[in-house]
Amino acid sequence: MTAALRALLLAAGLAVIGYGLSGLLADPYITDPLDVAVWGIGGLVLHDGLWVPLVCLLGAFAVRGPVLRGWLVVAAAVTAVGLPAVLRADDDHGNPSVLPLPYLRNWLLVLAATAGVALLVALVGRWRRRGRAVRRPAPRADRS
């Protein structure tokens, strides 16, 4: 039963890939599908060859404590989503209702607000540990 379901899922997935690939190659508006491949592979190389190694190195050598790590995860996400708007804030192609907000200020505001919450979480964690006052806590096993 489960083997049949798995086979069905596999076949459906391959069919969907085939449909997408043939559509991509045959679409009259996509004159050069190679461009798409170049951007796809480029994204893969930048992500796996530059971004993740950087994160791993930072995590292994520079960043300690779950709260700081947690805040950096949040900050990275906010930056990934918000940075394009920050970079393009002045470029609305003559349409003032596109990108109408002060994005640099808002981005820094979100970073600061989340940092404030992280600080609060860290302080509460420290206060609770001191309350227990058993032994010096191991920072990497911290649950805060």
Added chain:
Amino acid sequence: MDTEPADSGTPAPRRRYDPPLPAPPAFLRRGPFRDGAFSSPLHEPRTVVVVGRWLGAALLVCFLTGLTSHLLQDPPGWLAPHLPARPVNGYRVTQGLHVISGLAAIPLVGAKLWAVYPRLFEWPPARSVLHALERLGIAVLVAAVLLELFTGLLNTLQWYPWPFPFRQTHFWLGWLATGGLLVHLAVKAPLIAAVWWRRAAPALAQRRAFLAATTAAAGVVTLVTAGQSVPWLRSLDLLAPRRPDIGPQGLPVNRTAAHAGTVTVPADWRLRVDGPQPFELTLAELGELPQHSAELPISCVEGWSAAARWTGVRMADLVRRAGAPPGSAVRVTSLEADGPYRVMEMPAPYVDDPLSLLALRVDGEVLAADHGFPARVIAPNRPGVLQTKWVTRIEVIA
């Protein structure tokens, strides 16, 4: 399945139809390929499966809502007469969800790919032909998902730095990514099932912290962007490319009159309605026909949506006046000189819906040039690009 008895020494049972590949010489196993190159305890299946469930759900929502959008915007001929004009906010909800889940998927895909990153350096790189194919499939899946999220995000800002057309590429990559996801689920099913439940894996304090951080990241991203489509989150709309109350007459605009070349409307503007009994109306004559008001959203494919009170003549009244029976579809032409949505076809369910208007006013004011003066189409449950502005002609086509 056609398997030999599992050998405890090998990671997977070898299949007869899966020729093994030779391992590269051991001296090449350096750097990240070494055993223990990655020290975090979180590169383990339970963490990967928990994040993977969230990411998989977000991607499937993206795919289904994206498909909905595609079918509403560009329906195949057999489907067009059956498109539903209700629920009124249907497209607003599905396309809002499309962008919300796509943005939430950005931190989720980051967390997921970080957690499985050591697998990129597994040794030997390919044990067998099937294993090599599976890894190739993963590469296609990851590349398609990353490019899909990247192009989708930038499209919401109307930023197109790539050489290919956005809409078609985003559509086909969606199929590629979804197919890749299904294959991935099929291949990994036993592993996923083994750690699906919490009791199947030892509790890890770091895992709790990592999952909490990932949830917080997805949550914060959603909170500061979803206000562009969710009214009660509007005050937190800090990083979305739109604010639903900013624009001419308090409504955003996708294509301005300046872009369309319709800032000034010809003095002899008439609405021409072609049908069995064709007729023409001046703006003043249009204003003398029975006026109706409807609270309808403009819902953009880029995710933002804004509701307003539109007033004008019912599409059905105009079509009836031209002598066409209920169940007729129409073609609507704009004054703009070019643009992919200059001509729009409206299937019968929208034409017949009493809420579908040729609007002359919004929130009590005469339409601004950017909102389609002298007259625009507004209909329920339709993508914004099909709410044709600067209308000059309506033809009954079937």
